[in-house]
Each structure stands twice: as structure tokens, then as C-alpha cells.
Amino acid sequence: xxxxxxxxxxxxxxxxxxxxxxxxxxxxxxxxxxxxxxxxxxxxxxxxxxxxxxxxxxxxxxxxxxxxxxxxxxxxxxxxxxxxxxxxxxxxxxxxxxxxxxxxxxxxxxxxxxxxxxxxxxxxxxxxxxxxxxxxxxxxxxxxxxxxxxxxxxxxxxxxxxxxxxxxxxxxxxxxxxxxxxxxxxxxxxxxxxxxxxxxxxxxxxxxxxxxxxxxxxxxxxxxxxxxxxxxxxxxxxxxxxxxxxxxxxxxxxxxxxxxxxxxxxxxxxxxxxxxxxxxxxxxxxxxxxxxxxxx
Numbered sequence: 001x002x003x004x005x006x007x008x009x010x011x012x013x014x015x016x017x018x019x020x021x022x023x024x025x026x027x028x029x030x031x032x033x034x035x036x037x038x039x040x041x042x043x044x045x046x047x048x049x050x051x052x053x054x055x056x057x058x059x060x061x062x063x064x065x066x067x068x069x070x071x072x073x074x075x076x077x078x079x080x081x082x083x084x085x086x087x088x089x090x091x092x093x094x095x096x097x098x099x100x101x102x103x104x105x106x107x108x109x110x111x112x113x114x115x116x117x118x119x120x121x122x123x124x125x126x127x128x129x130x131x132x133x134x135x136x137x138x139x140x141x142x143x144x145x146x147x148x149x150x151x152x153x154x155x156x157x158x159x160x161x162x163x164x165x166x167x168x169x170x171x172x173x174x175x176x177x178x179x180x181x182x183x184x185x186x187x188x189x190x191x192x193x194x195x196x197x198x199x200x201x202x203x204x205x206x207x208x209x210x211x212x213x214x215x216x217x218x219x220x221x222x223x224x225x226x227x228x229x230x231x232x233x234x235x236x237x238x239x240x241x242x243x244x245x246x247x248x249x250x251x252x253x254x255x256x257x258x259x260x261x262x263x264x265x266x267x268x269x270x271x272x273x274x275x276x277x278x279x280x281x282x283x284x285x286x287x288x289x290x291x292x293x294x295x296x
Contacts, residue, residue: 002046002049002196002200004027004046004049004052004053005053006029006030006052006053006056006057006061007030007053007054007056007057008056008057010029012027012028012029012052013027013028013029014026014027015027015028017091017094017095019087019090019091019093019094020083020086020087020090021075021078022067022072022073022075022078022087023072023073024064024065024066024067024072024073024087024091025045025064025065025070025071025072026045026062026063026064026065026091027045027052027061027062027063027064028060028061028062028063028095029052029053029056029060029061029063030052030055030056030057030058030059030060030061031056031059031060032057032058032059032060033058033059033060033100033101033124033292034059034060034062034092034095034097034099034100034101035055035059035060035061035062035100035101035102035103035288035292036062036063036064036088036092036100036101036102036103036112036115037051037052037061037062037063037103037104037108038064038066038088038102038103038104038105038108038109038111038112038115039063039065039066039069039070039104039105039106039107039108040104040105040106040107040108040109040130040131041069041106041107041214041217042069042179042201042204042205042214043069043070043106043108043201044065044069044070044071044200044201044204045063045064045065045070046070046197046200046201047105047108047197047275047277047278048061048063048277050277050278050281051277051281051284051285051288054281054282054285054286054289055285055288055289058289058292058293059101059292060097062091062092062095062097062100064087064088064091066084066087066107066108066111067079067083067084067087067213068209068210068213068214068216068217069204069213069214070204071204074207074208074209074210074212074213077216079213079216079217079219079220080220080223080224080227081110081111081113081114081134081220081223081224081227081228082114082118082223082227084111084114085111085114085115085117085118085119086118088102088111088115089115089118089119089122092122098122099122099123099124100122100123100124101123101124101125101126101127101292102115102116102123102125102126102127103126103127103129103288103292104127104128104129104131105129105130105131105243105275105276105277106129106130106131106274107131107217108131109127109128109129109130109131109253110131110133110134110224112126112127112128113126113128113133113231113236113257113260114227114231116236116238116240117231117234117236117260118231120236120237120238123238124238125238125239125240125241125291125292126236126238126239126240126241126261127240127241127242127243127288127291127292128240128241128242128243128253128256128257129242129243129244129253129276129284130243130244130245130248130249130253130274130276131249131253131256132155132249132252132256133224133228133256133260134221134222134224134225134228135224135225135226135228135229136228136232136256136259136260137252137256138155138158138221139158139221141153141154141155141158142154142155142156142157142158142159144156152247152248152273153248153249157182158218158221161214161215161217161218161219162215162218162219162221164215164219167211167215168211168212168215171205171211172206172211173206175201175202175205175206175211176198176199176202179198179201179202179205180193180198180202183197183198183274183275186248186273186274186275187273187274187275187278187279188245188246188247188248188271188272188273188279189271189272189273189279192275192278192279193275193278194278197278228260231260232259232260235260235261235262236257236260236261236262237262237263238261238263239263239265239291240257240261240263240264240265241265241266241267241287241288241291242254242256242257242264242265242266242267243266243267243268243269243276243284243287244266244267244268244269245268245269245272245273245274245276245279246268246269246270246271246272247271247272247273248272248273248274249274250268251266251268253266254266265291267287269283269284269287
């Protein structure tokens, strides 16, 4: 495991907890207001390793591996947004945090939204970055259309990952090549996806059940559409910061949350693609510090 430290140079703390029927791995760092960081696909807590030292002076950072990812368990089912939200709520209870702020990118943003919708009395603020919710655009951006194909953000993989067994068959044994190529294609600066990141996420996805667990997130899309449209009928009460990159999802992140929350603000990070915490960690950390500084 990598030697990642907080702002003071102290190593992050690794932990495991069995909550909601699944054994999760997580790291913690720093002190102050509890702040959960949720990663996307095919990532793990390590996605945040450049940001954690920039946040830990002001916040108690909790960065879990979502079920099925990283070094968390890979159960047979439970990859819909509602179940994962209950995982995170139970983990924060286990760690002694009744109320907390939460931030996510990519699928981590969808999971963070689910946590906020499931526990509006517990989540003080939400940051939603670089994601389209199932039912609110994810399917549209993945369609085979000229506009999508010739854009910066054709989500062709949504349909591919949804198909059972074929992605596992085609990617197994080629995890490093596939994830490296796919993730770099979604960046503005491909060099930000460094070899340590690729090796870590290839290691996790090559573990028994690793690819299956990742793709089960996409195979839960129709369940997630029902959940999202149901949650959206009750707008989120907490402040929501939406973050987009100039070269991927961008301002659509804001429009997503304007359909689901009442207090929405937007920040765009320039010269950046889909992996904000790897491409522009200092800028992302500054934006998050400012938004989460004054907790209700």
C-alpha cells in the first residue's frame, strides 16, 4: 500500500468495518468537520491521494472504498445507489459521525447524492462533481449519435459495461492497458493518470470479482433511474456545490443538481478533464475548502 500522508506528514489511517452486510476498507486523515470523499469508476480511495493532504488540516477526511472497489468486499449484489448510500451512512455511524459533509466525483458524485437524499438530516453539505445521474442524462450521453461521438464526452462505455459477461471476458488480463487508455482519453492532461494510479486500479479490478463488481454498478442503471426520479420529488435541503471540468461534463453538473436541490452553486475548473482530483488537485481542494469551511 502507498505511503500517503496528511498535511502534517503523518500517514493516513487505514481501517475496515462491516456495515450494512458488507466489509468496507477506508482511510481517515486529519481533524475537524467530518468530510466523506467518494471515488468513481474504476477507482478507489487512492483517487483522492493528492487532495487529502490539502484538506486534512481543516477536516476529518473519510475516504472509503465503495463496495466492490479497492480493498472492500465484492458481494454478489447491492450495487445500486440506494444500497451504497446505506453503506456509507452506516460507516459514518460506525465511525461516530452523526452529521457530515460529503463530496464525490463521477459515480462517487451519484453515490454522494444518494447519501444526501437518503439522509438529508445528516448531510450538511454536498459537492457533486462531473457526473450525470441515471434518469437525468446518463443514458442520453451514452447514445450512438453524431453529437455524442464528436464531443469530448461520449459515454460509450455505459452500454458496454451494462452487458453481462462480455466486458469481463474482453478486459480480463488487460486491466492495465484498458483502464489506462480509457481514463487518459477522458482527461485534458493524460499525464495526470500516472502509473501508480493505473497499477492500483488494475490490481483491484484484477482481483477475484473485481471487474464484475465494477460493471454491476452499470447493470443497476434501471434500478437507479427509479431511485433518482423518486428522490428528485423531494429537493435536497442542504447547500450543493456542483463542479465541472472545462473539457468533459462541465456545466451539465449544475443542471443535474438544479433538478434535485434548491440551493445550487457551480464552479468550473479550467484546463481539466474528467479526473479533477488527479489533474487539478490544488484547485479542487481550494474550491472544496471554501465551500465546506462554514458548516451549518
